[in-house]
Structure formats: C-alpha cells, structure tokens
Amino acid sequence: xxxxxxxxxxxxxxxxxxxxxxxxxxxxxxxxxxxxxxxxxxxxxxxxxxxxxxxxxxxxxxxxxxxxxxxxxxxxxxxxxxxxxxxxxxxxxxxxxxxxxxxxxxxxxxxxxxxxxxxxxxxxxxxxxxxxxxxxxxxxxxxxxxxxxxxxxxxxxxxxxxxxxxxxxxxxxxxxxxxxxxxxxxxxxxxxxxxxxxxxxxxxxxxxxxxxxxxxxxxxxxxxxxxxxxxxxxxxxxxxxxxxxxxxxxxxxxxxxxxxxxxxxxxxxxxxxxxxxxxxxxxxxxxxxxxxxxxxxxxxxxxxxxxxxxxxxxxxxxxxxxxxxxxxxxxxxxxxxxxxxxxxxxxxxxxxxxxxxxxxxxxxxxxxxxxxxxxxxxxxxxxxxxxxxxxxxxxxxxxxxxxxxxxxxx
Amino acid sequence: xxxxxxxxxxxxxxxxxxxxxxxxxxxxxxxxxxxxxxxxxxxxxxxxxxxxxxxxxxxxxxxxxxxxxxxxxxxxxxxxxxxxxxxxxxxxxxxxxxxxxxxxxxxxxxxxxxxxxxxxxxxxxxxxxxxxxxxxxxxxxxxxxxxxxxxxxxxxxxxxxxxxxxxxxxxxxxxxxxxxxxxxxxxxxxxxxxxxxxxxxxxxxxxxxxxxxxxxxxxxxxxxxxxxxxxxxxxxxxxxxxxxxxxxxxxxxxxxxxxxxxxxxxxxxxxxxxxxxxxxxxxxxxxxxxxxxxxxxxxxxxxxxxxxxxxxxxxxxxxxxxxxxxxxxxxxxxxxxxxxxxxxxxxxxxxxxxxxxxxxxxxxxxxxxxxxxxxxxxxxxxxxxxxxxxxxxxxxxxxxxxxxxxxxxx
Numbered sequence: 001x002x003x004x005x006x007x008x009x010x011x012x013x014x015x016x017x018x019x020x021x022x023x024x025x026x027x028x029x030x031x032x033x034x035x036x037x038x039x040x041x042x043x044x045x046x047x048x049x050x051x052x053x054x055x056x057x058x059x060x061x062x063x064x065x066x067x068x069x070x071x072x073x074x075x076x077x078x079x080x081x082x083x084x085x086x087x088x089x090x091x092x093x094x095x096x097x098x099x100x101x102x103x104x105x106x107x108x109x110x111x112x113x114x115x116x117x118x119x120x121x122x123x124x125x126x127x128x129x130x131x132x133x134x135x136x137x138x139x140x141x142x143x144x145x146x147x148x149x150x151x152x153x154x155x156x157x158x159x160x161x162x163x164x165x166x167x168x169x170x171x172x173x174x175x176x177x178x179x180x181x182x183x184x185x186x187x188x189x190x191x192x193x194x195x196x197x198x199x200x201x202x203x204x205x206x207x208x209x210x211x212x213x214x215x216x217x218x219x220x221x222x223x224x225x226x227x228x229x230x231x232x233x234x235x236x237x238x239x240x241x242x243x244x245x246x247x248x249x250x251x252x253x254x255x256x257x258x259x260x261x262x263x264x265x266x267x268x269x270x271x272x273x274x275x276x277x278x279x280x281x282x283x284x285x286x287x288x289x290x291x292x293x294x295x296x297x298x299x300x301x302x303x304x305x306x307x308x309x310x311x312x313x314x315x316x317x318x319x320x321x322x323x324x325x326x327x328x329x330x331x332x333x334x335x336x337x338x339x340x341x342x343x344x345x346x347x348x349x350x351x352x353x354x355x356x357x358x359x360x361x362x363x364x365x366x367x368x369x370x371x372x373x374x375x376x377x378x379x380x381x382x383x384x385x386x387x388x389x390x391x392x393x394x395x396x397x398x399x400x401x402x403x404x405x406x407x408x409x410x
Numbered sequence: 411x412x413x414x415x416x417x418x419x420x421x422x423x424x425x426x427x428x429x430x431x432x433x434x435x436x437x438x439x440x441x442x443x444x445x446x447x448x449x450x451x452x453x454x455x456x457x458x459x460x461x462x463x464x465x466x467x468x469x470x471x472x473x474x475x476x477x478x479x480x481x482x483x484x485x486x487x488x489x490x491x492x493x494x495x496x497x498x499x500x501x502x503x504x505x506x507x508x509x510x511x512x513x514x515x516x517x518x519x520x521x522x523x524x525x526x527x528x529x530x531x532x533x534x535x536x537x538x539x540x541x542x543x544x545x546x547x548x549x550x551x552x553x554x555x556x557x558x559x560x561x562x563x564x565x566x567x568x569x570x571x572x573x574x575x576x577x578x579x580x581x582x583x584x585x586x587x588x589x590x591x592x593x594x595x596x597x598x599x600x601x602x603x604x605x606x607x608x609x610x611x612x613x614x615x616x617x618x619x620x621x622x623x624x625x626x627x628x629x630x631x632x633x634x635x636x637x638x639x640x641x642x643x644x645x646x647x648x649x650x651x652x653x654x655x656x657x658x659x660x661x662x663x664x665x666x667x668x669x670x671x672x673x674x675x676x677x678x679x680x681x682x683x684x685x686x687x688x689x690x691x692x693x694x695x696x697x698x699x700x701x702x703x704x705x706x707x708x709x710x711x712x713x714x715x716x717x718x719x720x721x722x723x724x725x726x727x728x729x730x731x732x733x734x735x736x737x738x739x740x741x742x743x744x745x746x747x748x749x750x751x752x753x754x755x756x757x758x759x760x761x762x763x764x765x766x767x768x769x770x771x772x773x774x775x776x777x778x779x780x781x782x783x784x785x786x787x788x789x790x791x792x793x794x795x796x797x798x799x800x801x802x803x804x805x806x807x808x809x810x811x812x813x814x815x816x817x818x819x820x
Contacts, residue, residue, distance in 0.1 A: 155564070155664070174560050174739075
C-alpha cells in the first residue's frame with residue numbers, strides 16, 4: 001500500500017497506477033501517474049536519481065507531451081517502470097524526496113494521453129450483436145454468418161478521438177425523414193441527428209509496434225498491448241442507418257470518440273482475468289487463446305448522475321488477444337498508439353445494455369427516471385469502470401465523460 | 411518552359427512540379443521537386459537566398475523528412491512556393507546557382523512523401539458501383555438507395571499506406587472454401603487470398619487542417635487539399651466478401667495501400683478541370699458544387715508491362731470537393747496528412763474498368779494476353795496517370811507500382 005495521503009485502500013492504490021498526461025497552469029505537458037487523488041510528476045521523479053541505472057531512460061520518455069515514446073519502449077521497460085513506481089510510492093524511505101512531486105488532481109489539467117495512430121472498433125459482444133440484429137432485422141437471423149468465426153471490426157477516425165471532458169457537439173448529417181424508409185425512392189434530408197447514442201466499450205492501446213507482414217499470435221498480446229481505457233463510441237443512429245451499406249459506419253461515428261485521460265497498464269488487470277463465457281464453434285487455430293483470456297471489468301453508464309446501466313465486460317465473446325491476432329492476421333503492421341475497442345458491452349439483462357439503442361429497444365421503450373430514448377442536448381454521460389486489483393479491493397479505470405452540445409445552425 | 415536539361419516539353423515541365431521526399435545514399439530525408447528526370451533539392455535551393463523575404467520559411471519546411479510541415483503552411487504558402495519554383499527553374503538567370511542542386515532521379519532514393527493522418531476510401535464511380543452490384547447481387551438493384559445521395563465512404567488503415575515500389579505480400583485471411591456459400595452453416599478456413607485484386611483510384615491529400623466542429627463547404631476544397639496521387643487500393647476479394655457484413659471492409663484491404671512517391675499540387679491540375687458527367691437527383695445543398703468540379707485524369711493499368719485497362723477519372727460521379735464536404739458535414743476535423751481516395755475508377759467500356767474483379771466479371775471472364783482473372787505471385791501492377799497541363803501538353807502524375815510476393819507460410 002502507498003504512503004501517499006489517503007491512497008492506501010483507495011481505487012488508486014499501488015495496484016493501479018494509471019498513466020496520463022498533465023500540465024499545471026501553462027507548464028509543458030508531461031507524463032503523470034495517478035496515485036490516490038494526486039498526480040506524480042513522473043519525469044521529475046525519475047530524474048531524482050532513483051531511476052534504475054541500466055534501465056530505460058524513463059526521465060526522458062516521461063518528459064514528453066504524450067505517452068507514445070514511453071509506450072514505444074516496450075514490455076520490459078513497462079515492467080521496470082511499474083516496479084520502480086511501486087517502490088518509490090510504496091516504501092516510506094522515498095517519501096521525503098518524492099512527496100514534493102505529487103500534485104493534487106484538482107490543480108492539474110489533464111490532456112489526451114497518447115496520439116492515436118489507427119483506431120479500430122470491434123463488435124465483440126454476442127448480446128449486443130444479437131440485440132442489434134433483432135432490432136434492425138426482426139424477421140431474419142439475429143447474427144450474421146461470420147460473427148462466431150471472427151471478431152468483426154472496422155476502422156474508425158483516429159483524428160476525432162477526444163479526451164474525457166471534451167464536449168460533444170450533436171452532429172448534422174444525411175438521414176431519412178422520420179417514419180420514412182429507404183425502400184421506396186428515398187428523399188434524405190440534412191439535419192441534426194435525432195438518435196444520438198453512446199456505446200460503452202473497453203479499448204486497448206498498442207505500445208510495441210510490428211513491421212508490415214507480421215502476425216501477432218494471441219500469446220503475444222501482452223507483449224504489444226500497453227494498457228486499457230474505457231471508450232465511448234458516440235453514435236448517430238439515423239445517420240448510420242442511412243449511410244452504412246455497403247461499406248460500414250462512417251459519419252455516424254466519426255464526429256467524436258471519447259477515451260479516458262488515464263491509461264491503465266495491462267499489468268494492473270492481471271487479477272481481473274477471467275475465462276471467456278465460451279466460444280461455439282471453436283475458433284480457427286490462429287484465433288485460439290489460452291484461458292483466462294477475458295477481463296472482469298464492471299462498467300456503469302451514468303446519465304446526468306443516474307446510473308442507467310451496468311454492462312459487464314466479462315460477458316464479452318471475443319477476447320482482446322483474439323482481436324489483435326485477427327487484426328494482424330493479414331500482416332497489417334501495428335504502430336505505437338494504435339487503439340482498438342471491444343464494441344458495445346451488453347449483458348443478458350436489460351439494465352446491462354451498453355447503448356441507448358438497446359436500452360430503449362430502438363427508441364420504443366423509454367428508460368430511466370427521465371424516460372429517455374436517445375440523448376438530448378445538455379445531457380452528460382459518464383462511463384465508470386472498475387476491476388479486481390492485486391491488493392484485494394477494486395481498482396478504478398479512468399472515467400470517460402462528455403456533455404452534448406446543441407448542433408451548430410450553420 | 412524549364413532550362414533544366416530535357417525537361418522542356420516533357421511530362422515533368424514547369425506546369426507539373428510534383429513534391430516528394432528523397433535521400434542520397436545515407437543522407438537525411440528531405441523534400442524534393444521533380445523537374446524532367448531530376449530532383450531539385452528544395453531546401454538547399456530555398457536556402458540560397460532567393461527565398462521570398464517576407465514569405466513562408468520554405469528552407470525549413472522543405473528540410474523535413476516528410477511533406478507534412480510544408481503542407482501545413484496552407485494555401486497561400488503553397489502558391490508562393492510554386493511561383494518561386496517556376497521562377498528559379500524557368501528563368502535562365504538562376505541556372506548557374508540552381509543547377510548544382512539538381513540530382514538525377516537515378517541517384518536518389520524516394521520515400522513515402524507524407525505521414526498519413528486518417529485515410530478514407532470513397533466509392534464515387536457509378537460504373538464501378540453498378541458493376542459490383544451486378545456481380546454480387548445479380549437479382550437485385552445494382553445501386554443501393556443511398557448511393558446517388560452521398561459519396562459512400564469508409565475509413566481505411568493509415569498505417570499500411572506504402573510508397574510506390576513497396577512489394578505487397580499476398581495476405582492470408584479467413585475465407586469460405588471455393589464453391590461454398592455463407593448461407594448454409596459456413597466453415598471458413600485460413601489461407602492466402604485466392605482473389606488478390608487492385609483498385610485504380612485517384613487520392614487527395616489534405617494540407618490545411620480544421621478544428622473539430624467545422625464543416626468544409628465544397629467551395630473551400632482548394633483551400634484544404636494540397637495535392638493528388640494515384641492510389642492502388644489492393645484488395646483481397648474472398649477475405650472481403652466473408653468479413654464485410656455489417657461493418658464494411660477491414661482485413662480485405664488493410665494489408666497494403668500504395669501511393670505514389672510524388673504528390674502533384676492541385677494547382678497543376680487547374681487545366682484538367684472538367685464538368686462532372688451529371689448528378690441525378692441533384693445533391694442536397696451542402697453537396698452542391700460549382701462546375702467544373704471534375705478532373706480529366708487518364709489512367710493506365712499496366713500488368714507485367716501490358717496495359718490492360720484505361721480508366722478515365724473524368725467519368726467519376728462524385729467530385730473530390732463533394733467528398734470533402736461530406737466527410738466534414740458532421741463536424742469531423744481534418745489533419746494535415748489526411749488522405750482520401752475516390753474509389754475504383756471505371757469507364758463505360760470493358761477496357762476502362764479499374765479492378766480485376768470487373769475486368770474478369772467476378773473471375774468468370776479472363777482478360778489480357780495472359781488470360782488473367784486475379785493477381786498471381788510475381789505479378790507487377792503499375793498505375794500511370796496523365797492530365798492536361800498548362801503548357802499545352804500532358805503532365806504525368808507519379809506512377810504507383812508494386813509486385814506481389816507469395817504469402818508467408820507461417
């Protein structure tokens with residue numbers, strides 16, 4: 001447990017230690033590590049001289065304005081860094097020198113923690129895919145034929161990934177007039193989306209890159225993935241429904257995707273590993289994975305302060321190691337900063353669904369104390385997530401929050 | 411016309427002047443300008459002192475290892491730079507000082523000219539979309555309902571965009587066994603694609619960025635787009651056919667996308683502007699465009715030295731100004747280095763089709779002197795493109811070439 005004030009036993013004790021990027025007033029952006037309600041100025045701490053002599057140059061990597069250089073150092077350096085942080089924040093002997101480098105969270109500005117290289121969004125939840133299939137194709141098979149054979153995914157817009165706290169302006173776009181159908185000579189119109197939604201997801205951040213032509217086996221997942229962040233894949237359902245055939249979602253998603261200001265290292269989730277719920281049929285050999293391959297991360301979706309859903313990540317059909325193996329099975333290279341997300345997390349029960357589309361069953365069944373179907377201007381959505389930590393309690397993943405602004409008139 | 415040896419009257423005269431990035435032996439990468447069969451060492455030329463005094467710092471921007479910093483200077487700087495290049499490469503008075511800074515093309519190594527931010531691939535050709543619809547859905551409507559209302563597009567993988575000359579390894583992936591169908595309890599297998607294809611496209615490179623929440627009207631196209639490059643959207647049709655529902659192409663495309671080593675400035679295409687072939691129904695107001703909005707760029711697809719197709723870009727239904735207005739209609743931001751491509755270019759005639767899928771009509775009708783349907787290992791495909799220039803001849807866009815390597819066994 002940490003000597004830092006009120007950190008011991010909290011959701012941000014030594015078994016968590018997420019990384020972010022912060023500044024104070026007009027100071028330069030640099031890497032910080034959250035402990036309790038403080039941010040450790042990591043490069044300044046490393047520069048004190050306690051930095052492991054023959055190890056990676058953490059003082060330099062942590063002095064950068066993004067996590068990318070640190071993440072690019074690779075798995076061994078991440079382990080060295082974490083062990084060093086546990087030592088300096090855990091052993092009283094370091095307190096006098098390190099305590100001056102702790103800044104109260106309330107005094108810092110948090111920034112986007114890393115520069116996103118490519119962003120991929122998967123569709124890994126059986127319950128979500130089934131719900132969406134039933135809502136949109138009530139007379140057909142809920143699941144498409146490929147779904148149980150590979151983690152379906154697509155590329156999203158890396159340039160519009162924003163950090164938690166960034167307001168989200170209601171997007172305009174082409175959509176069919178309410179009540180009309182695309183079947184009979186459609187007449188789309190341009191206007192603000194009427195079906196603004198969220199998707200509660202868990203996302204994975206690649207640290208160690210690979211050259212073109214390399215496949216990453218499921219067993220090498222932890223060599224390449226640095227950490228995780230909750231992710232809100234804001235979605236405009238009416239724009240998406242009109243545009244998405246045959247090449248997939250585009251403007252219905254690309255206006256904003258929110259991530260946390262904190263990236264939780266994968267090592268902090270070792271105690272959260274759980275077996276997958278089961279895969280039938282068994283995947284092809286290159287997608288088979290050693291159990292436990294899942295993660296017991298519990299989400300809460302909060303709408304204007306009210307918890308409206310509790311999606312369980314442990315229910316996900318496809319694991320992140322399988323997503324990465326699939327993504328690279330054609331030899332696609334990885335870059336530091338690649339971000340891939342699980343897709344909406346939904347459990348078996350209504351109050352475990354991770355999108356408003358499912359919570360309101362396509363807009364037909366309002367939910368929550370405000371009888372909501374889709375998002376209204378001024379709404380604030382916050383995703384919270386926790387997981388079992390190594391010290392017996394639960395660690396918190398960084399919140400992801402955003403408030404909906406009205407559409408611009410022009 | 412240029413004083414540079416053999417440049418006058420060539421396809422790389424003063425009315426062209428594409429930008430690339432080069433090195434000599436182990437020297438640092440820097441920006442070069444192609445003139446005839448030479449590369450001008452642009453930063454060294456700008457540093458001679460002929461650089462416009464109160465203008466942009468071209469010597470610095472051109473000294474970088476990518477075009478991104480130069481492109482980020484914006485439209486006015488691009489015009490100043492081009493006028494300056496025309497002056498120093500056109501007026502004999504500069505010859506003595508500038509000629510030593512010309513390097514024969516055969517002595518340089520060309521590199522990827524810019525760092526790709528986000529990559530979007532559109533689907534803007536009526537003939538191509540109709541052909542694909544007829545091949546895959548022979549009993550249905552060839553065009554989907556949204557096609558004439560918006561330029562359909564999707565995000566591709568920016569990290570696997572490679573420069574012309576890069577070999578392309580045949581990707582492995584999940585596909586259905588030959589002859590089977592997804593309808594009856596599918597049993598996919600993993601293996602090298604059997605239907606490796608090309609797509610001949612024209613791509614547009616964004617120089618001037620926009621903040622999140624900004625829409626770029628069609629009239630502002632030239633303010634933001636720096637230049638163009640031919641693009642080969644290598645495609646694995648069997649992988650794509652199995653994976654693409656419902657979220658679009660992913661691994662069937664993400665293994666490699668080739669661009670030219672040369673980015674032709676948009677200004678060089680002013681004499682290539684032509685009216686669009688016509689849009690019915692008229693697009694919504696935000697997608698309407700002032701004519702001439704098309705470009706008269708003629709492509710050749712060369713397979714192992716034989717021209718197998720001549721796709722005419724002038725036939726494209728949607729213009730690049732409309733693609734950009736659509737892409738930003740939801741407020742998505744632009745970054746310097748954003749790349750967006752037209753989609754396959756196909757004309758009305760068989761020998762104008764820009765993909766092997768269409769040339770062989772789904773693999774049923776072999777074409778060319780080698781009776782080809784899809785690509786074989788060892789095949790080399792080169793895209794060439796030319797357009798009317800300002801000096802009365804035709805300017806050449808940089809070639810895009812790549813050779814297919816066999817799949818890795820592991």
